[in-house]
Amino acid sequence: MGRIPQEIIDQVLDRTDIVEVISGYVNIKKAGRNFKGCCPFHDEKTPSFVVSPDKQIYHCFGCSAGGNAVGFVMRYENMEFPEALRMLAEKAGVEVPEQRADDGMGGSISAKLYEVNGLAAEYYHKLMKSRHGAAAREYLKARGMTGGTADTFMIGYSPDSWESLRKYCETKGFSPAVLRKAGLTVPSDKGRGDYDRFRKRIIFPIFNERGKIVAFGGRVMDDSLPKYINSPETPVYNKSGVLYGLNFARKSMRDKGCAVIVEGYMDVIMTHQYGVKNIVATSGTALTSRQAAMLKRYTKTAVMLFDSDQAGETASLRGLDILIEHGMEVRVAALPSGEDPDSYIKKKGREAFESVLEQAKGLFEYKLDLLIGRLGKRDVGGIVDEMLPTISKVGNAVVQSDYLKKLAERLGVHEASLRYELGKVKPDYSYRSGNESGPPSGKRASYKTGELHLLGLALTDGKRASRIREETPPGSFSEGPVKDVILRVFDLYGKGVTAREIPGRLLDEYGSDEQRRGAVVQALARAEIGGDPDKAMDDCLCYLKKERRDEKLRSLTLRLKKAQESNNGDEMRELLVKINKIHKEKVT
Template sequence: MSNRIPDSIIQEVQNRSDIVEVISQYLPLKPAGKNFKALCPFHQEKTPSFMVSPERQIFNCFGCQVGGNVFSFLMKHESLTFLEALKMLADQSGVSLPEMTGPEGDGGKNLRLFELNELAVRFFQSCLKSQEGAKALRYLLEGRGLSKETIGRFSLGYASTSWDSLLRETGKRGFSPSILEEAGLALSRKDGEGFYDRFRNRIIFPIFNVTGKVLGFGGRTLDGKDPKYMNSPETAIYHKSANLYGLNLAKEHILREGKVVVVEGYLDAITPAQGGIGNVVASLGTALTSGHVRLLRRYGQDVVMVYDSDTAGVEATLRGLDLLVEEGMHVKVVSLPPGQDPDVFVRREGKEVFRRKIEEAEGLFDYKLNLLSTRYNRDSVEGPAEIVKRMLPTIDKFQNAIEKKGYIKRLAEELDLRGRITSGEEWILTELQKLRRPALRIRPGGKDRTPSPIPSPEAGSARAERDLLQIMLQEEELVGEVKKKLRASDFRDEKYSQLAKVIFHLKKEESKPVRIGEVINYLQDEELSATVSRLVMEQSPYQDKTKAIEDCINRIKEEGKKSKKRELTERIREAEGQGQKDLVKNLQLEYQQLLVKKRGE
């Protein structure tokens, strides 16, 4: 291991950071036997194959083959280095780490960006309470009707008119202007040297991730300067297509209510939340992506979209909804009166009316059909054809065949096609098939990418090597037995040999147990860590482990000898060809010894 943190401290942090607790901050875990399961955050799936073991303190996804311990999870989920993940968990669990030169030296900068953003939030908050922020505070309290509590809950702040107050403040704490630029908080001057604050004279809305870490910021103008809302750019930690505003505060409510309400802007999420409607998140104006869908799916399948009915991009919005349907989500839509967004609506009509609107939301099919019916004349000649054409992509996304057929039937009925053509349903079906032909998507099996659980039949002794490692990882007390009879170099599969080497190395003395977490930390390798957690989580095929060990060891030794014999034969033939008599004799002797040894054992 390349870091200078003593193993005992790493162990201490790991002991205090329960993997179930840590992962629960990111996704809801459901009990499954003695483990917990969830929809995997690392690949798209509809049935959970992501498992967490509280007993072993590891996780593993049988779908995309990722796995490891609590550090591996954070490293993968937050794109952190090992040291950064260690530092993050040390902070959370109250373990103080020895002074480090800074995680940047470790090649990672993401933790530093999180720390900077955190500092910026506190600075913006203090500015809101200062003399200079009085106008901004008044705007929030009086203009927007927010309470002080709500302002605190969403950590709202104010960026002053100064060109460099944030740069100066964070500079005092050792943050360079260039890291502020990387965080999207500062911009470099066009005409040469120096930097200036990106957000000036704006209300600040910090954007949190699902665990409450600050990813970026939104700033609303106070002096009418365009743009009205300015957001952080994409950074190493802020990915717009994988984050929804307000989810950190809304997630509990979403689970409780069984549905999530998706709105567009910051205040559209904040104002209803102040009124007690907490299951609201904002897409911040971007069209929904598969990243958003994956995030929402963790909490449930029911989504209610709320839109201002005269939103310019309503059609684009509708396309985003098809994506939700395709992922098996149940989508409903609320359209508000023209010119009203949820923020205005709740302030004007009250939270109860808004709540009722959500409860009475229309299914996507009806919503879209009604919308299209206001645009195309159903009674004209072309109208129904246009409507059908625009409805088909949505209908096509429903995965359930019966549901799909039901919608086709309803569309034919609604448009009263029967009166015009002999069979409306058949016609729609034909159109649907036409739609599909050019865009034949390749989806193996038509389902989630299903993994091959265990690699195909393994050559030579690889299967025995794998089974033996599994036993050692699952039954720690048997490691000593194996270590007495085999060396790591006896494992011929390179990956398994590396694992055996680490396990044997960590088994320094008979009484010292080998912990899985320790093996994973020692490996410092994503793929090998995943292999370890998979082996631990899978059921071993053997009942009698002691006998299995013996069988596996014999098999490995036998295969080793076979290959050694093959190698010797090859070398003897070569030496004979070159006329190297002495060498031939030596090799033959070696071959003889191999045979004797085999009989003798």
């Protein structure tokens, strides 16, 4: 794939103000030289998310997310680098040349796929409205969909033909290879070229978070099978990273402070038509960690709306633990028997639908009621087995404690025994989205803090960097990302790169190397909160020396012990002299 020239990237970054970019997404307030707010990438109530206008970077003390403006947009909007850069370029008024590629597809693959998907969606939508789409219109009308709704969601019709879409797209200049890559066509096993994947179906374009079409779902209009076919995964479509309707729902989700999760396309579309807009669908798959993280950026509360037949399934509730793990408050609502959101809102209207949502119970209560109803109160073991994994995922200790207490009360058992059982439940790390650093183990962590702080001081000031360099002989820093980064920092200063440029340069260089990026960002954060930098530097250098000395002492003492065991008098004397010498240094 072609790369965007460095000078263009620099131009975009030069003309972009990170404070302006981030304040479009996060509520940040001026605090000294920086801006502060609550981190959009992890759950917090006290702000630890800092934006530095001087360095044009952001960082979070809580989860150590950090980077420049492009990095922020990539992470927040779930975009690839070129896409994020283009978005900023547009705002900054910088023209980014179209990427040229050697893959024969003439440009960035993602861009091509978005383009051909958009073209296909328009084609299907137009056909639905044309004389060829009479049956499709009948079908949609029978389901209660208005023309306006069909336009909003770009509902389409794929004709009963093996090649009409392929031919249409080819006349618009798209190669068979691009069509196939987009999943719009399927290669024929009889060697007769590719044929259209969707035939004689109602077409639901699937939008990503930002409203670009990434895939399609096709539904039959009668009872034939398969009822639905969907696009395969492509470079722009990953099922686990898309929530149907999110592009239409995000504003309303933010405004209402709540996301409603349903199952099907039609549930989203029809509730939207009736004015309930904070609604998304998982499209039949279990909720993934990525989807939970996406929702979490808009709201902290999710209401799961089940059809009546799913509502009795504890298995379908288990998937909701993932939302809890992301720190969301989860509530569960169930529709009356035989109804789904689409049918219910059509029959009863918006108010009745909204009152179902308002009556949603907390996941904890819902699950407990369900289990007691099913198993009976006497099956304490069965109930506890289902409840404890959910409780164990609650991050907030107070809430967790409260749940344990309630559970104990309802079941008539001792809270202490539940607590003991809870201790045995292993957290399921496979749920986690990564990014967690290891547990801070006292000494090691504080020792590294000193190194990190020195790195931060070196990063922010060239003069300090050269003093640190002078006073830390090889071996002063422990092996690892911090050492790697500080050596690179010395190197860059040596080449005349300035303190203002270095952080951004490093973040670019390290790309997806989270450990080194993390070191840069955390180090900057440390340096900024560290008070008087010169005093901090003295302390840290001193600390580093002391650490090295203690380490040397430890190893000498160990050797002394061995020499004693083997009665090696000469070596013992020699070691004692060394040890004493170090002790004397220590006093002065």
